Amino acid sequence: MTGPRRGLLVLAVLGVLGVGAAGIWFVAAPGEHASPVAAAAPRPTDSTWPGLAAGPSAAAPVTPSAAAPAETSAPAAGAGGPAEPVAAPFVQNYAGQPGVKPLKPLPSPTGTHYVRPNVDGCDHNYGGITQCVPWTFPAGTTDKCAWLAGHGFKNLKVAATDRQRLDRDGNGIACDD
Amino acid sequence: MSRRPLPLFSRRDRARIAQLIVITLVLVLAVPGKSFAGANLLSNPGLEVVDATGFPVCWEQSGWGDSTHTYEVTHTAPHSGTNAMKVTVSKITSGDRKALMLENPSCAPNVTPGHQYDVSAWYKTTTPNTVMTMFRHDVAQGWVYWTDLATLTTTTAWKQKTVRTPPVPANTDQIVWGVTIYGVGTLQTDDYAMVDATQAAPGTSCSAGAACTAGAWQVMPFNSPVRGIHAVVLKNGNVLLVAGSGNDPAAFAAGTFTTAVYNPRTGSFTNVATPADLFCSGHVQLADGRVLIMGGNKDYPAADGSHGYKGLKDSYIFDPDTMAYTKVNDMTAGSWYPSATVLGNGDVISLGGLGEDSGGTVATQYFKSSEQRWLGLNEANQTWSFWGLYPSMVLMQDGRLFYTGSHVFGNGLPGTGSSIYDYQANTITPVTGLQRKDERDQSMSVLLPPAQDQRVLTLGGGNIDSNPDANRLTDLIDLKQATPVYQAGPLLPSGKMTGGVAQTATQGKMYVSAVLLPDGKVFETGGALHNRADPVYEASMFNPATNTFTAGMATDPVPRGYHSSAFLLPDGRVMSVGDNPGDGTFDMRISVYSPPYLFKGGRPQILSMAGSQWAYGTTKQITVDGPILKAALIRPEAVTHSSDPNQRYVDLPMTVTGTTIGLNLTSNPNLAPPGWYMLYVVGTNGVPSVAQWVQVQ
Structure with a gap:
């Protein structure tokens, strides 16, 4: 390939690149060239926070003083003319569970359905009722008192029995020895 | 004699290359266009969409003082499009005038504290008495003056002013x-822009740095006045926060029960007289937007285990209009x-819970909307089954209820841990496949967007009795299948524990919150590893279209374990409240999350x-200001x-003109039970x- 020819090739390649880059720029910067949205629509009203501004949700009664709702009128069914027939709910036939047997019906109860008093997983033998010494400490807890101290428990009274043997000195306060 | 080897590029080649590079650069850089790579965060920045009066939507006439002035939307030689704003002041003794962005949640651009923004406008002005204000x-004080940025010099040709x-x-x-004019003269403006100047995110038009992909949290500068253990978003955009005694036996003993209504726009709270201990109640919005509250706390457990928590039979309706x-x-x-659970006919079914004697409530309790009352025991169909505590009962498209297996406290129900309950037929049929059903205590289930797809996702969970590490399990079910x-x-x-310690490969979370977002994704946040202990800092985005999590969403800086909740606000952000660790303290802080979509444009x-x-x-029919992807x-x-x-998220297929x-x-109606949406x-x-806000009826 001779010098001038190669020169032309280089020119051509760079030219294509340059025009391409400029083209990409034009395409990538549409903001200034976008055609206007030709919508002469009512001004947006802020119905989301009725305390702040009036809006179309005139039914939200916190703003009884709401300005005229900015709504386009839709033909109201039944207003004057014959009422349009209303669609019945379209329900699909899903999840029939063919072959799955329902659980056996239970008889009407004669007594209380028992639920353990410590339903919340807390050992209420310790501290106030709002506190929650775990009934079961997380696996790997070797020192329950250290765990409790590390989780913000202080001055833990023994409220009933020392079920987890946390009151080693028997003074009625857990984990203080 | 050998030929001198040709250089790869001759001198002439090099000169041509240089010329071409210069021409290309000039072409690229001199083309009028956006000065920024980032997305313009403004709505109607070119003033092209106007309202019925001909004034641009999302803009208002603003200013103060004594002047003679006019506002005009001029079509004469706008900078682009067909409209520009022309403010003329012919006489002025005090004050100023400006076209200002509307101070409302929809029009005002969202910003992130600490971020800087490049704001710009094209303008012509005959007076130098101008300034960008x-x-x-x-979040606590409402709209306040911030600062003035730059004076615009007089020009008869369009000029752009950009200031950070x-x-x-x-x-x-x-x-x-907006651009303020405070001297006699004429100011024209057009093509406003506002771009986050933090850092461009590769491959997107977002320039808000990490927030582009992770979103961002803000902790409010005020605390909740009540322990918001129960949170209900009301039909007017306010948030009902119900504490009752708030897991505080002292308040219970004193009969001090509390409720507050929070206004997220003003950061203000209104206290509401609370007639009973509504702590531990159930709640759901009725068809008219009032909130039905059922049950509550009759007593805390005895230290000696002689009785557990006891449930109230009381029921109340909270009315957002009367705030009572x-x-x-x-x-x-x-x-x-x-x-x-609210049904397609507007009635409510309540299952499970503890009775007045701390035993399990086995009655199916049915609130008849048309009569505004709870039916008697023999008026409702009864299976006499104990459904546990806060069983997650999701309304299916045929009116049956899907028990997802998500529940509160201890093991799941006996059997497979999940079932379909048919109130009309009075049957319960097991559903199989839920993993480790006894470790789904305080997991969370959501009907995935869109509700039409009838798919449920159940996330995480643990067990407050056996107290294992909470798990990372998720389970998906398609209720369209025959079986x-x-x-x-x-x-x-995986997330991080306190102190930034990474979780192990098997550690997940209970007390998790999952929030359906307007873009059809599910934001999953908060949680803890053990019974009222060890918060987990992790948040992710679940995409129902791909069944995948995007990890690494920004994490709530506040621990969100037991008695925490997160929920969607009308402005598309997520609010998070509550944390009640085992030491009995309660975190009263409120945090608000802005998902990545809020950083991508107006x-x-x-x-x-x-x-x-x-x-x-x-x-x-609705009208909008531009192209819409979905509704x-x-x-x-x-x-x-x-x-x-x-x-639930109900898709609205669009007829576009x-x-x-x-x-x-x-x-x-089973896909969208009556009520406010x-x-x-x-x-x-x-x-x-x-x-x-829309009332479906």
């Missing part, structure tokens, strides 16, 4: 700005941690709506203990509108 929305704001002050969530509770008839049984079976879903992404505007009462099976109704949350079985869009509402549209840039 900024206002900010303080100082870092946005703390506690700011939105700003507005009124009593309805008693339930048939005490209800401490009862479920509450739906739970399938294992992707593992929850909000689409819903300009008009064909009424706010929508009937099933109808098409409702949906989201039922506002009523959540406690990771349980809100009524949360330019910017007039018909939204097609399903004919099936938040209508969102999502723009082609993925940014959702602020919600408009």
Whole structure:
């Protein structure tokens, strides 16, 4: 390939690149060239926070003083003319569970359905009722008192029995020895 | 004699290359266009969309003092498009005038404290008495003046002025700005822009740095006045926070029960007289937007284990209009941690909970909407089954209830841990496939967007009795199948424990919150590893279209374990409250999350709506200010203990005629039970509108 020819090739390649880059720029910067949205629509009203501004949700009664709702009128069914027939709910036939047997019906109860008093997983033998010494400490807890101290428990009274043997000195306060 | 080797490029080649590079650069750089790579965060920046009066939407006439002035939307030689704003002051003794962005959630651009923004406008002015003026929305103080940025020099040809704001002050969530004129003269403006100047995110038009992909949290500068253990988003955009005694036996003993209504726009709270200990109650919005509250706490457990928690039979309705509770008839049984699901006919079914004697409540309790009362025991169909505490009962499209297996406290129910309950037929049929059903205590289940797809996702969970590490399990079920079976879903992404310690490969979380977003994704946040201990800092985005989690969302800086909740606000952000660790303390901080979509551009505007009462099976017209990707109704949350079985996202297929869009509402009330919903549209840039409220009936 001779010098001038190669020169032309280089020119051509760079030219294509340059025009391409400029083209990409034009395409990538549409903001200034976008055609206007030709919508002469009512001004947006802020119905989301009725305390702040009036809006179309005139039914939200916190703003009884709401300005005229900015709504386009839709033909109201039944207003004057014959009422349009209303669609019945379209329900699909899903999840029939063919072959799955329902659980056996239970008889009407004669007594209380028992639920353990410590339903919340807390050992209420310790501290106030709002506190929650775990009934079961997380696996790997070797020192329950250290765990409790590390989780913000202080001055833990023994409220009933020392079920987890946390009151080693028997003074009625857990984990203080 | 050998030929001199040719250089790769001759001198002439090099000169031509240089010329070409220069020409290309000039072409690229001199083309008039956006000065920034980032997305323009403004709505209607070119003033091209106007309202019925001909004034640009999302803009207002603003100013003060004594002057003679006119505002005109001029079509004469605008900078681009067909409109420019022309403000003429012919006489002035005091004050100023400006066209200002509307100070409302929909029009004012969202901002992030600490971020800086490049704001710009094209202008012509005959007076140098001009300045770019900024206002900010303080989460506690409302709209306040912020700062003035730059004076514009006189020019008869269009010029662009760009100036970078100082870092946005703390506690700011939105700003507005405009060009002020305060001397005699004429100021024309057009093609405003506002771009986050933090850092461009590769491959996107977002320039808000990490927030582009992770979103961002803000902790409010004020605390909640009540322990918001029960949170209900009301039909007017306020949030009902119910504490009752708030897990505080001293308040219980004193009979001090509390409720507050929070206004997220003003950061203000209104205390509401609370007639009973509504701590541990169930709650759901009725068809008219009032909130039915059922049961509550009759007593705390005895230290010696002689009795456990006891449930109230009381039931109340909270009315957002009167801001007061009124009593309805008693339930048939005490209800401490009862479920509450609204049906397609507007009635409510409540299952499970503890009775007045701390035993399990086995009654099916049925609130008949038309009579505004709880039916008697023998008026409702009874299976006499104990459903546990806060069982997650999701309404299916045929009116049956899917028990997802998500529950509160200890093991799941005996059997497979999941079932379909048919109230009409009075049958319960098992559903298989739920993994480790006895470790789904305080997991969370959601009906995935859209509700039409009838798929449920159950996330995480633990067990407060056996107290294992909470797990990373997720389970998915498709209720469209003939025999739906739970399938294992992707593992929850791993998070960090206190001190930044990474979780092990098997550690997940209970007390998790899952929030349906306007873009059809599910934001999953908060949680802890053990019974009221060891918060987990992790948040991710679940995409129902791909069944995958995107890990690495920004994490709430506040621990969100037991008695925490997160829920969607009408403006598309997520609010998070509560944390009640085992030492008995309660975190009163409120945090608010802005998802990544809020950093990608201005909000689409819903300009008009064909009424706010929508009937099933109808098409409702709205007009918008630009192209819309999708539209949906989201039922506002009523959540406690990771349980809100009524949360749903109902797709609204669109009939598109330019910017007039018909939204097609399903004919099936089981897909969208009657009540107030938040209508969102999502723009082609993925940014959702602020919600408009719609009553489905």
